[in-house]
């Protein structure tokens with residue numbers, strides 16, 4: 672089972688869209704897949720049209736006293752092979768508790784360990800804040816995928832994110848390979864083109880050689896139900912990004928075999 676955290680401390684860079692598009696692609700190729708929504712705003716959960724009242728069972732329950740089993744929280748979706756763990760608004764209260772409850776930073780990793788045989792891939796859609804939920808995701812992940820908007824401010828956000836990842840990597844004493852996906856790219860703007868060049872210059876080797884273009888069909892993708900595949904330039908770009916990501920994983924898997 673491969674666990675990928677889709678994370679960036681900066682908001683609105685395409686984390687949820689990336690999670691959804693990569694998940695669709697993996698499910699289409701026959702993988703057994705679990706998507707975990709770790710964002711109290713629950714955009715991903717909404718994309719799957721999970722009713723919000725009463726609050727669904729979901730990722731917050733992994734952190735509560737009883738420690739609900741992850742397998743019992745996963746719900747099937749209309750996409751074959753794809754299960755979802757919904758987000759609950761109560762996730763927003765976790766940060767305060769994390770400071771007083773030792774071991775809470777590893778709760779997600781422990782829960783995922785128990786379902787290793789059920790899934791080929793797990794994708795963790797992270798909130799845009801550095802806190803307990805992000806730390807849980809980074810501690811549990813085998814790979815970090817960082818969607819990054821192609822504008823100058825987003826480059827600062829990326830640097831912050833990679834610094835955080837390096838910190839977690841040191842404390843967990845296990846490598847956390849990082850992959851940067853340029854998103855929301857507008858090749859008609861100078862700042863877009865310049866930012867993409869800078870990304871490649873600064874993070875050579877870690878950046879997907881292409882970029883997901885601005886595409887209105889993707890803008891609607893999270894508003895539509897997740898089964899409605901948007902198609903078009905953006906979705907095609909994500910299909911290529913997924914192939915690239917899987918290629919990055921191959922050498923490590925060969926080594927481990």
Ligand SMILES: Nc1ncnc2c1ncn2[C@@H]1O[C@H](COP(=O)(O)OP(=O)(O)OP(=O)(O)O)[C@@H](O)[C@H]1O
Nearest residue numbers: 682683684685686687688799855884885886889890
């Ligand atoms: N390539 C794209 N072209 C056009 N719109 C896009 C593209 N990618 C994402 N969007 C839109 O941009 C907005 C932000 O995307 P998304 O919600 O995926 O980002 P996020 O990083 O998950 O945000 P948050 O930090 O709030 O969780 C959404 O309205 C989404 O539909």
Ligand SMILES: [Mg+2]
Nearest residue numbers: 686687710714
């Ligand atoms: Mg999101």
